[in-house]
Amino acid sequence: MSGEETNLPLPQYYARTLRSLVPIFNDSISLSDEGAQATLSQAIDDLYLVSRMLTSLGVFSDNESVDEIGDKELAFMTVPWVLGQAEAKGGLSGYDQRKDALRRSETALNAFQQLLQSYKVLGSDEEAESSGGAGAAPADPAKRREAKIRAYRREKELKESISNALPGHPDPSSTPLEFILALLPGAPGERESSTAVNEEEPELRDASLLILRLLREQAVATLANNAMELDILAQAPPEPVQGPLDDPRARRIEDDAAEWRLDRKPAGAVKPRELISGGGRVLRPFTILPSTTALSDRQRLQSEVFRSSHRLPTMTIDEYLAEEQRRGNIITGGGQASYDAPTESELLELEAENDGSAAAEEAAEKKRQKDENWARFTDDNRKGAGNTMNRG
Template identity: 65%
Template sequence: MSSTDLPIPQFYAQTLQSLVPIFDDTLSTSDSSAQTLLASALDNLHLIARMLTSLGVFSDNETADELGDKELVFMSLGWVIAECESRGGLGGPERRKAALERSQHAMNGFLSLLASYKVLSPEEYAESSASADSGVIAKDPAKRREAKIRQYRREKELRQQISTMANDHPDSSSTPLIFILSLLPSTSASRPAVISTSTASTSVNPDSHPDIRETSLLLLRLLHTLALASLSSTAMELDILASAPASISELPPPPEDLRSVKRGDEDNTWRLDRTPGQYKPRELISGGGRVLRPFTILPSTSSLSDRARLQGEVFRSSHRLPTMTIDEYLEEERRRGNIITGGGQASYDAPTESELLELAAEEDGNAGAEEAEEKKRIKEENWARYTDDNRKGAGNTMNRG
């Protein structure tokens, strides 16, 4: 019997079983055999999706209560497809970007399906809606950290609950793929996988545990939590790919006078860099301060004579890096807010806190003056108490002989 002649639950389980070595990191995704396995699995997963669509398993006007207990597990199909896509596309930046975009589309479809069937709690639904609206990670580091901590705690709790209730009791550290397989018929020959022999059936084995519905709902909530983290990671990688420099094939051809050098007609077309002056500071340093590509800082053009500049161009390395002058670098740092201004004589002449309190206290008949006078009194009292308790020089333990 071929794979396509199997009932859908067993066909799905067989496909997921082939992906276990990749999802548990036993087989590296950089291996050519892993990429071949992913491509074959994706073909099967999309075929299963078309089968479910033709059978009308899911509908836009239904809720989770109207689905059968053994049909809920097939809602995980979109998440599996997205995860497979995110592990592929290793043939170059463009192929990787296309794979990530397909993964993002499949993951958003999975989240929409969960929201349509009202599987999520109100808090989870709000997080899913915010993620779908923004499409990127929150810029506030504090909010991003709180979201990660909240997702980690929920993921840990859901894993523990699923491992307690799931069939065959998989460990809480198991991959989500193992949890999905625990709700599907076994692919081993020693145990019957399904009752029905019809290829259009979506029923799984009848001897599954009685809490299959509750376990399936917990699993979908776990996959929802993992999907939000995956979308954030995908958005970050897409942002990096979007800001990456153009590949060699996309660079403009060098001018005719640079293709041939008098000294032995040396060919410069192999060089990976562009000619100096073609890079802008924002192409070399990102807004977060990350160096996008190596570059050389040159002396300020205002203090560099033509003779020194020409001499530097003669005695230079055989390779050529992008350049940035001191003036351009300082301007970029000032734009990013890394240069602190102030201080100096103006800061020295500024009144101290005690002087400000004394000036404010001199304004008689003012409520602010009374408050400032009280603060000044408390400060002086605290200082007097401190000097009474600590003898002058008591803390100096250096050079005591």
């Protein structure tokens, strides 16, 4: 931490940490990137420092209610949520590291929910869900679908309310992290009069409470995903232990071959077994060859002896995947996020509930036409009529 950062007021220091996390939370950069992980690690350290400072200052107390806490202090109730979301994006270097990161994420998010319950920030319905063990997905598919639609509708309403309450009326599609930054001082020189923790700004109080309720919805979803991933990791086989080459003659043959090959390896080059780091980063280019398990020993030895005197052109895994992506050979989407997203019919149903608006009438008309087309199709096509080849 530089001397300039240590002299910053706590709100500006917290805002600077959040701004460093915006590209990571917005998925603008890949989490597998080494620079992204370094930024994430530094931001997590800063967030733990902010949390310790809030504890030492006694900003929050179990004996207070939400009416007794200052407007500017409400923004710091988001610290455990940001910490839990940041921890959920780290620990990608191995199974054990990932498990530890997910457990730390659960601890931070549970602390965030307990803080909201202590200050009674949540509504009656949200309070009942939290006390009833929110975070575990219902086993019944119908109830799981209803919970998904209810959560989506509540998030949409909260984002619209936050957009109307914040100064400047930001886009309702903004991320929760961007909403939090709207409560804090900006870059040095902006809102200089709002750097004190106890300074009151009543126009931000309603927006702060709405943001905390929105973050609670996000925390429930993250806790469910963490529990699912921890269950998968618990059933995963142990990571293989990488050891030295079994036959020392193989390394000697490789060294002898390097003496007469046309393009010799530079001094200090990495060893053949160190192609990929523990975090998944490619250390040197290499060719992707077909499997040799189906070849006989004679064919395998022949392919190793009668080979070109120069190394063939290679590309890294990232270059190969980028080329496949450009050619359209990689299918994107799907996964848990696609499963949780509302269907087209559900979105039309939600839009049609806004009575009196042109968008609602258009959505209701689209849903009516879709239902009518489906009813007409089922009338014209008897169930099983297309199964003419396999009647058994």
